[in-house]
Amino acid sequence: MDIPSLKLQARDLLGRKKKQLLIPSLIYVLMALLFSYLSLRLTMPPTQQLLSLSDQMTAMLQSGDVDGASRIAASIQPSTAETLVSDLLSYLLAIVSFGLLLIFFRVLRGEETEPGMLLDGFSTWARVLLLELLTRLLTTIGFWAFLIPGFVVLYNYRMARYLMILHPDFGVLDCMRESRMRMRGQRLALLRLDLSFLGWALLSMIPFLGIAVGVWALPYWSCTSLLAYEKINAPFEPSRPSERENDLFF
Secondary structure, three states, X not given: OOHHHHHHHHHHHHHHOHHHHHHHHHHHHHHHHHHHHHHHHHHOOOHHHHHHHHHHHHXXXXXXXXXXXXXXXXXXXXXXXXXXXXXXXXXXHHHHHHHHHHHHHHHHOOOOOOHHHHHHHHHHHHHHHHHHHHHHHHHHXXXXXOHHHHHHHHHHOOOHHHHHHHOOOOOHHHHHHHHHXXXXXOHHHHHHHHHOOHHHHHHOOOOOHHHHHHHXXXXXXXXXXXXXXXXXXXXXXXXXXXHOOOOOOO
């Protein structure tokens, strides 16, 4: 995989399609920041309160009051309702993220787009959510089992959302199986591609400046990844569900 060539093509696309790529990226980044802030407020107390509770816990532990420290620690934990709302925000963002991927895919294919297409992911929200749930679950299990299998699982299903767009007739499990099959021998290449964007990722963490960086880096990375998927997908012919592998994990 010629990563410099793919990145050059992505930059050329960004140069020609700024409005189609950057405006929805800006909307998505702002939504992600808002949802992250709301989720943090739901699951964590304000900083000043957290520091005060931390000081109280430290004092209790020093005095030997372990039960009192445990009660304070338990009081910091979010309620079930707060956790559910936080999870809901996360999955709503995943659906919007799929809509953003649809926009990038259409731009790559030379089609006209508009920012409102960010909501197109809701037309197939059940499939998007099921794919998100399964990939998160399998990746988490992989990381719990051992670090390297976690990365293998993560990259095994990296192509699943792309396949869901490319083949609307595929079921969720079909997309996952096909992704795993097509990613064989490609995982390290995609890892190298992702690492080549590490500098952009670090810059995006800088307050305020990170928003501008993220708005540019997100479509840059996404379009480069889509171009890579096109290269990976090129040799494959669509397979019928009966011809696909029956196993899901390996």
